[in-house]
Amino acid sequence: PSTLANFDSQISAAIADEVARQEAHIELIASENYASRAVIEAQGTVLTNKYAEGYPGKRYYGGCEHVDVVEQLAISRACDLFGAEYANVQPHSGAQANAAVFMALIKPGDTVLGMSLAHGGHLTHGAAPNFSGKHYHAVQYGLIPETGEIDYAEVERLAREHQPKMIIAGFSAYSRVVDWRRFRTIADEVGAWLMVDMAHVAGLVAAGHYPSPVPYAHVVTTTTHKTLRGPRGGLILSDHGDAALYKKLNGAVFPGQQGGPLMHVIAAKAVAFKEAMSQDFVQYQQRVINNARAMANVFMERGFDVISGGTDDHLFLLSLIKQGVTGKDADAALGRAHITVNKNAVPNDPESPFVTSGLRIGTPAATSRGFDETECAELAGWICDILDVLAERGNTDAVESEVRDKVAALCERHPVYGESREPQVA
Numbered sequence: 001p002s003t004l005a006n007f008d009s010q011i012s013a014a015i016a017d018e019v020a021r022q023e024a025h026i027e028l029i030a031s032e033n034y035a036s037r038a039v040i041e042a043q044g045t046v047l048t049n050k051y052a053e054g055y056p057g058k059r060y061y062g063g064c065e066h067v068d069v070v071e072q073l074a075i076s077r078a079c080d081l082f083g084a085e086y087a088n089v090q091p092h093s094g095a096q097a098n099a100a101v102f103m104a105l106i107k108p109g110d111t112v113l114g115m116s117l118a119h120g121g122h123l124t125h126g127a128a129p130n131f132s133g134k135h136y137h138a139v140q141y142g143l144i145p146e147t148g149e150i151d152y153a154e155v156e157r158l159a160r161e162h163q164p165k166m167i168i169a170g171f172s173a174y175s176r177v178v179d180w181r182r183f184r185t186i187a188d189e190v191g192a193w194l195m196v197d198m199a200h201v202a203g204l205v206a207a208g209h210y211p212s213p214v215p216y217a218h219v220v221t222t223t224t225h226k227t228l229r230g231p232r233g234g235l236i237l238s239d240h241g242d243a244a245l246y247k248k249l250n251g252a253v254f255p256g257q258q259g260g261p262l263m264h265v266i267a268a269k270a271v272a273f274k275e276a277m278s279q280d281f282v283q284y285q286q287r288v289i290n291n292a293r294a295m296a297n298v299f300m301e302r303g304f305d306v307i308s309g310g311t312d313d314h315l316f317l318l319s320l321i322k323q324g325v326t327g328k329d330a331d332a333a334l335g336r337a338h339i340t341v342n343k344n345a346v347p348n349d350p351e352s353p354f355v356t357s358g359l360r361i362g363t364p365a366a367t368s369r370g371f372d373e374t375e376c377a378e379l380a381g382w383i384c385d386i387l388d389v390l391a392e393r394g395n396t397d398a399v400e401s402e403v404r405d406k407v408a409a410l411c412e413r414h415p416v417y418g419e420s421r422e423p424q425v426a
């Protein structure tokens, strides 16, 4: 038995239960994925012991010669992977990365223009309860309700009217290709910084399957744990060719927002960036998109509304307004069938953000464990079976039980880690 199991049986048991849950449930939360054994191994090392405030070669602590190697590798791999001149690998999370960019580029009280949470933006893009909405004057854009696509004309109009100091593009729930160039044109017209938060599509961007924002944005932020399939963390990139900007960004991360960097996580980020340079990763990301399309097609064939009529990335939004089903009820019923999704607001949602009328469905995790298009289409069909009974106000016990059995068989066929403890990405 491991030291952990000997010393702390409660935590050890909860971890074992979580391992079993990840193996036995189908993960369709668009922001989740399964990190490789190498990534997890790097993260579980003695690098967690080391204080390394500062940056490689300029630390406030002694003994940093080896963690300097780690951080420098992470930086150069991030730059190579995304074609950027500058990378900061220290943000503890996506939200921290975004907070650092706010701090570097604008002042409290300044106007920012970002995508509203209800239309697919992130909390840190100016939502009222977040620092970005509390300490800054946030103006929000959204989607065209009829098409489900970003309303660029509205972005332009709001930019002219409010003269933001910073415009934020990027999303947590949007299934189409964002026109980064158009955002930059609008930002240039009003003299605003353009920050792109590519957290959701970073893996697709790394693989060349989604347009890179790096040539268009002044600054790009991302998480490293979604489609990119690394450890939980954040990253800031820039190719703006402005050393003064890079210095400001570094200063905003440390000492602006954070103390000591998580060197074990930075090591795991470096490993993930190396993995993302492989041909396997490029093919994996193509399968992620193919699987999302295969699922979206089934929902549309079965009469469900997919926002924007399909997907170009790893996720799509299902509107259940027509069916009169809430996202909350759908999420709970699917959960009982061992399918994990998240409820999500949809354009013109009549329900509150806690209830919603939609679901967000994403394929990065299911694809990592090896589901192919046929299996994803089948899975979408099972979800429709449950949603149909919910819409008829029927009792879902029987259909949930049937689907739970099929889910168990599919999960057994595709272990997440299996014997090798590698995600089954072949």
Ligand code: PLP
Pocket: 031, 092, 093, 094, 095, 096, 121, 122, 124, 170, 171, 172, 197, 198, 199, 200, 223, 233, 234
């Ligand atoms: N940015 C976007 C677009 C996101 O979707 C998320 C997370 O869902 C974040 C930032 C925040 O990342 P984290 O949870 O690591 O703070």
